[in-house]
Amino acid sequence: MGEPLIVYGTDASYYTGKLEAYLRAKGIAYRLEPFGEANMRRCAEHTGVVQVPQVECPDGTWLVDTTLILEHYERIQPAPAIRPSVASVRFVSELLEDFADEWLWRPAMHYRWSFPENARLMSAWLAEHVAERRAPEFLKRRYWRRRQLGTFVTGDGVSDATRKVVEGAYLGTLAALEPILQRRPYVLGDRPTAADFGFFASLFRHFACDPVPGRVMRTRSPGVHEWVARVWNGSPERTACGAMPERLPDDLGPLFEIVAAEYLPYLEANAKAFAAGDARTRYSIRGVAFDEPTKPYRVWCRDRLQRALTALPASERALVDEAVGAPEALPSLAVPSPRPAENVVETLPITPSAGRRTPVDSWWRPTR
Numbered sequence: 001m002g003e004p005l006i007v008y009g010t011d012a013s014y015y016t017g018k019l020e021a022y023l024r025a026k027g028i029a030y031r032l033e034p035f036g037e038a039n040m041r042r043c044a045e046h047t048g049v050v051q052v053p054q055v056e057c058p059d060g061t062w063l064v065d066t067t068l069i070l071e072h073y074e075r076i077q078p079a080p081a082i083r084p085s086v087a088s089v090r091f092v093s094e095l096l097e098d099f100a101d102e103w104l105w106r107p108a109m110h111y112r113w114s115f116p117e118n119a120r121l122m123s124a125w126l127a128e129h130v131a132e133r134r135a136p137e138f139l140k141r142r143y144w145r146r147r148q149l150g151t152f153v154t155g156d157g158v159s160d161a162t163r164k165v166v167e168g169a170y171l172g173t174l175a176a177l178e179p180i181l182q183r184r185p186y187v188l189g190d191r192p193t194a195a196d197f198g199f200f201a202s203l204f205r206h207f208a209c210d211p212v213p214g215r216v217m218r219t220r221s222p223g224v225h226e227w228v229a230r231v232w233n234g235s236p237e238r239t240a241c242g243a244m245p246e247r248l249p250d251d252l253g254p255l256f257e258i259v260a261a262e263y264l265p266y267l268e269a270n271a272k273a274f275a276a277g278d279a280r281t282r283y284s285i286r287g288v289a290f291d292e293p294t295k296p297y298r299v300w301c302r303d304r305l306q307r308a309l310t311a312l313p314a315s316e317r318a319l320v321d322e323a324v325g326a327p328e329a330l331p332s333l334a335v336p337s338p339r340p341a342e343n344v345v346e347t348l349p350i351t352p353s354a355g356r357r358t359p360v361d362s363w364w365r366p367t368r
């Protein structure tokens with residue numbers, strides 16, 4: 001085995017957990033390096049993004065964005081593949097990955113930071129990542145609680161009015177996944193796909209490991225709890241031993257209900273707000289009004305899905321339409337966003353470079 005990748009991140013992080021599970025499933029050696037101020041600055045100089053995880057490869061190139069990193073390795077090191085070869089199954093794996101990556105982020109942050117017992121624990125955990133600052137522990141913890149709550153919870157549309165819908169995305173996803181994972185080992189079949197790694201981000205690091213949502217998972221959805229351990233226990237041998245799914249399972253309806261009623265209408269509202277130059281996106285989900293920052297990154301996510309959907313051959317598209325069963329949501333996803341977001345990460349790997357433009361944050365907003 002060659003030299004390991006250096007993954008800058010933390011073992012508390014949503015997307016770092018997703019990436020680690022994928023690297024384990026593929027047998028790609030890595031070393032987790034706790035993020036800090038100095039290494040984040042260095043990562044951003046190379047990749048242009050301030051977020052975790054970021055990957056430094058032994059040859060000096062860089063990788064960023066978990067969705068793109070998975071695609072990159074499926075290209076350069078396809079075996080054992082996690083990318084379905086049947087187009088309809090592949091599209092659904094990408095749609096579910098994106099939904100899980102983006103739409104479960106807010107409930108994951110809400111459950112971690114709105115409940116004092118979680119916030120106490122996780123602020124202590126994250127305080128270790130400001131080791132370069134000489135400040136008392138309680139100030140470091142306060143910094144994290146305020147930052148995470150202010151940016152990703154109250155600052156991202158969670159309020160008394162929206163809380164039930166935000167929590168509903170977690171509870172509904174658990175309820176939808178439980179019968180699936182009681183029936184088979186992975187979301188689409190006998191082998192993990194991008195959908196599993198997408199769901200793993202929130203379901204492992206936040207929903208299974210944080211005390212409050214963890215209790216909910218263990219009580220309501222032991223099959224999901226077992227799947228979390230199964231995905232973490234991935235290896236190339238285990239990945240290879242299940243057949244790649246070639247047909248869409250017929251029990252994905254409850255998951256697609258959430259995707260179609262919540263995520264796709266939101267993605268469209270975000271794309272329209274971005275095109276209009278609005279810094280805020282306002283929309284309603286299940287009759288509840290939301291107001292949150294507009295996110296260029298998610299315009300890019302929507303347009304990738306839009307292109308993948310419209311590229312499907314007619315017979316494969318018909319299978320997706322039937323499986324998703326949402327008369328309005330998919331046709332509207334087929335329409336390109338009115339203004340595409342500028343692509344911050346064009347191709348992987350990124351060659352080392354200095355003096356890139358102002359780095360962007362994880363939602364691709366300028367950091368200065």
Ligand SMILES: N[C@@H](CCC(=O)N[C@@H](CS)C(=O)NCC(=O)O)C(=O)O
Nearest residue numbers: 013014015016051052065066067362
């Ligand atoms: N699309 C990115 C998202 C990465 C991301 O948002 N990571 C979180 C931590 S899990 C982060 O760094 N957030 C930015 C922040 O906290 O400022 C990916 O797939 O890697």
